[in-house]
Amino acid sequence: MAHRALTLKYRPQVFADLIGQDHVSSVLARALESGRVAHAFLFTGARGVGKTTSARILAKALNCEKRAAGVHKSADPCNACTSCVEITTGVSLDVVEIDGASNRGIDDVQNLREKVRFAPTRGRYRIVIIDEVHQLSKDAFAALLKTLEEPPAHLVFIFATTDPQKLPDTIRSRTQRFDFARVALRKVADRLLEIQRREAADAEGAQFTLTDGAALLIAHKGEGSMRDSVSALDQVVSAGEPEVNEELVRRVIGIPDHEGFFRLGAAITARDPQATLQELHRAFEKGMDPRDLAEGLADHFRGVLVMKVDPERGGDLLAASHEDLDRLRAQGEPWSENDLLRLLRIAAECLWPMRDSPQPIVHLEAAVLQMATLESAESLATLLERLEALEKRLGGAPAASAGAAPARPAGGASASRPAASAQGPRASASPARPAAPEASASRERWSPPTASLASAPAPASVATTATTVGSLDEAVELDAATESRWKLTITAVNGRKRMLGAFLEESRLVGLAGGALVLAMDDLHRAVVDAAEHRAIVREELANVFGQPLELKCAPLAAGQVPRRPSAADVQPNIDRAIAYFDGEVLERNGRGDRST
Numbered sequence: 286m287a288h289r290a291l292t293l294k295y296r297p298q299v300f301a302d303l304i305g306q307d308h309v310s311s312v313l314a315r316a317l318e319s320g321r322v323a324h325a326f327l328f329t330g331a332r333g334v335g336k337t338t339s340a341r342i343l344a345k346a347l348n349c350e351k352r353a354a355g356v357h358k359s360a361d362p363c364n365a366c367t368s369c370v371e372i373t374t375g376v377s378l379d380v381v382e383i384d385g386a387s388n389r390g391i392d393d394v395q396n397l398r399e400k401v402r403f404a405p406t407r408g409r410y411r412i413v414i415i416d417e418v419h420q421l422s423k424d425a426f427a428a429l430l431k432t433l434e435e436p437p438a439h440l441v442f443i444f445a446t447t448d449p450q451k452l453p454d455t456i457r458s459r460t461q462r463f464d465f466a467r468v469a470l471r472k473v474a475d476r477l478l479e480i481q482r483r484e485a486a487d488a489e490g491a492q493f494t495l496t497d498g499a500a501l502l503i504a505h506k507g508e509g510s511m512r513d514s515v516s517a518l519d520q521v522v523s524a525g526e527p528e529v530n531e532e533l534v535r536r537v538i539g540i541p542d543h544e545g546f547f548r549l550g551a552a553i554t555a556r557d558p559q560a561t562l563q564e565l566h567r568a569f570e571k572g573m574d575p576r577d578l579a580e581g582l583a584d585h586f587r588g589v590l591v592m593k594v595d596p597e598r599g600g601d602l603l604a605a606s607h608e609d610l611d612r613l614r615a616q617g618e619p620w621s622e623n624d625l626l627r628l629l630r631i632a633a634e635c636l637w638p639m640r641d642s643p644q645p646i647v648h649l650e651a652a653v654l655q656m657a658t659l660e661s662a663e664s665l666a667t668l669l670e671r672l673e674a675l676e677k678r679l680g681g682a683p684a685a686s687a688g689a690a691p692a693r694p695a696g697g698a699s700a701s702r703p704a705a706s707a708q709g710p711r712a713s714a715s716p717a718r719p720a721a722p723e724a725s726a727s728r729e730r731w732s733p734p735t736a737s738l739a740s741a742p743a744p745a746s747v748a749t750t751a752t753t754v755g756s757l758d759e760a761v762e763l764d765a766a767t768e769s770r771w772k773l774t775i776t777a778v779n780g781r782k783r784m785l786g787a788f789l790e791e792s793r794l795v796g797l798a799g800g801a802l803v804l805a806m807d808d809l810h811r812a813v814v815d816a817a818e819h820r821a822i823v824r825e826e827l828a829n830v831f832g833q834p835l836e837l838k839c840a841p842l843a844a845g846q847v848p849r850r851p852s853a854a855d856v857q858p859n860i861d862r863a864i865a866y867f868d869g870e871v872l873e874r875n876g877r878g879d880r881s882t
């Protein structure tokens with residue numbers, strides 16, 4: 286199917302065709318209509334957003350014979366007179382177009398000055414368009430400046446650049462500047478759909494249909510550049526298929542299938558670990574690279590989150606059809622923004638350990654399972670409230686928490702301010718070394734129950750959190766040797782319990798303190814790592830690798846590292862759930878260990 290390249294055919298010839306640059310074209314049009322035109326323009330913006338195209342439209346409008354004669358009234362060029370046609374076809378003697386990258390020397394600029402000294406041959410102006418002007422040499426700029434300072438009345442400069450910061454101030458200050466914007470996804474897609482309609486109406490045009498989803502996908506690939514997007518459409522249309530749909534675009538441009546991510550996302554948001562694993566492996570068996578899968582999954586949850594945050598206009602940011610936007614919105618429906626953010630974080634962060642891993646799929650499995658079993662921040666907060674109530678009923682409020690209870694407005698406060706409570710544990714008293722009285726008085730306000738539990742006379746139910754580090758004030762040492770030994774330890778743990786290894790990997794190594802290795806992790810991770818059986822495994826492997834017995838201490842993550850940290854020693858039902866998944870047949874296949882007692 287031979288057809289004229291769409292890129293050329295649909296290159297804008299009037300200001301109205303400049304998509305997404307209304308702020309530029311309206312000001313230029315007003316200047317042209319009033320006849321007060323600057324002597325030097327600076328067009329800035331990313332590649333492919335229409336800078337040189339606009340420069341040519343401006344040049345044509347300035348020299349249009351019909352506009353000069355008053356026959357053509359608008360600011361736009363007529364595109365029919367001799368001057369307009371000559372400029373469009375690139376043979377006009379009055380318009381000089383040069384590339385700053387290949388004409389960067391002083392000689393080039395001096396030649397140019399010679400050329401533009403004389404009055405124009407046909408139109409009213411001589412117009413010099415310098416593309417990528419920031420690439421000119423210093424001497425060339427100096428020569429150019431002389432002309433800019435005393436420009437002949439017939440001379441107009443139009444500079445285009447992707448990098449205005451690299452221009453000397455003396456040049457910038459003598460130009461009228463226009464910043465071209467990246468074009469919004471939806472606007473690019475609409476332009477592509479319009480091109481399709483115009484082609485369909487043109488007897489000699491390319492005959493194809495274009496779905497909305499395909500147009501958006503192409504626009505996404507074009508990253509806000511109209512030129513790149515139209516060129517990609519050209520490429521897809523050249524495949525010769527009568528119907529341009531998403532499937533064809535994916536095949537021709539090479540974008541992975543997104544249905545798999547919708548299924549995987551659905552399983553995760555339905556909190557169904559079994560289905561999650563099945564969907565992950567279904568995609569994996571199709572030959573997708575685990576890293577691409579992780580990236581695609583993160584991208585998918587970005588979409589779900591964006592639609593949750595802004596259901597009305599979020600679609601402008603995403604390359605998805607109306608139908609897919611609805612599906613993304615529906616997937617996020619039962620989830621809070623915060624929990625969706627946590628999902629996105631897990632998906633995005635699992636890429637990091639995958640990079641050097643010989644078995645990246647294992648990390649991805651652990652990540653998707655963690656996502657599918659993610660306890661909502663709200664329900665953890667509710668459990669926390671119940672725990673606090675229980676604690677009060679037991680009357681076990683010891684010195685540290687005695688001050689805390691009245692200072693905290695009510696049980697509900699911790700649910701509404703979980704981020705603030707995240708900084709609590711650092712200040713709280715450790716069992717071994719109670720905090721100074723004034724410190725506890727001023728900070729106790731944010732102290733989560735973890736602190737009061739740790740310093741409480743320890744009822745049996747909280748024994749699992751006994752290794753929690755209340756304060757890291759004791760000297761913590763971290764060096765490369767410790768880091769590499771810790772990695773070896775994780776590898777060894779992975780050999781025994783992969784999921785435990787994954788949980789350790791997701792924790793942050795703080796260092797060695799006294800006879801203990803300190804890890805920072807959130808409560809859900811701690812609930813799992815701290816289980817007696819798991820701690821024993823870690824201790825054994827630590828002793829093997831480090832050659833000495835080491836305790837494992839779990840410190841809370843610093844404030845700000847987790848968006849809404851569900852504080853609390855995750856009360857028993859939670860721990861049970863985590864352990865159940867942990868030993869569940871999903872990965873280990875050694876039967877579902879019921880450790881709820």
Ligand SMILES: [Zn+2]
Pocket residue numbers: 348349350351352362363364365366367368369370
């Ligand atoms: Zn004209």
